[in-house]
Amino acid sequence: MEKITARLTAAATPSAPALVLRPWTPADAAALVALxxxxxxxRWTTATTDDEASATRWIGIQQEGWEAGHRFAFAVVESPSGDTEGRLAGHMVLKIVTPGIASAEVGYWTAAHARGRGVAPRALEALTEWAFTAFPGEELTRLELLHQEDNTASCRVAEKTRYALASILPASPPAHPHAGHVHVRTREI
Incomplete structure (x- = not known):
């Protein structure tokens, strides 16, 4: 696969600045810890960073995913000026779970200060459009968003970004102690 690079944007709203989505870099470690x-x-994420060493390791994993071509992780930055500098607001990721299958998984989290201002839906829409453009044709036709059933905020984000509820996943403790939702968005033809 040829190397994919990206800088995505989402327009400002009357109540929130523009967003820039860009690959994570080692320079983000301190901001990640400061969240x-x-x-x-x-509760909703599988990994947290409590110090710069753990943040650096986590960022390294994100970078390795880009290099391997199976995990495309973006730092979401609030950027009033539209450049890549600004306040870290969250994370978006596209995961190619099974190579050769025309389906991938999207995931995200938002920092506490960014919630309730449309950051997640705007960033997810930018990621979705990018995914269907970066992986054209039959290479990628379906995106799945999975979350715990009781994560009502993620359900709202899915609805706002046209990811339809497709199925309910049963709980599977200990990793997944609660039932989950699978939301799906397919490529528009």
Whole structure:
């Protein structure tokens, strides 16, 4: 696969600045640690960063995914000026779960300070459009968004970005102690 690079944008709204989505870099480690890893973020994510060493390791994993061509992770930055500098607001990722299958998974989280201002839906829409453009034709036709059934905020984000509820996943403790939702968006032809 040829190397894919990307810088995605989402327009400002009357109440929130523009967003820039760009690959994570080692320079993001301090900002990642400084996020308010509140109870909600810790509940819905599988990994947290409590110090610069763990942040650097996590960023390294994101970079390795890009290099391998199976995990395309973006830092979401609030950027009033439209450049790549600004306040870290979240994370978006496209995961190619099974190479050769025309389906991929999207995931995200938002920092506490960014919630309730449309950051997740705007960033997810930018990621979705990019995914269907970066992987044309039959290479990628379906995106799946998975979340725990009781994560109502993720359900709202899915609805706002036209990811339809497709199925319910049963709980599978200990990794997934609660039932989950699978939302799907297909390439528009």
């Amino acid at each position: 308010d890893w509140d109870d909600a973020l810790r």
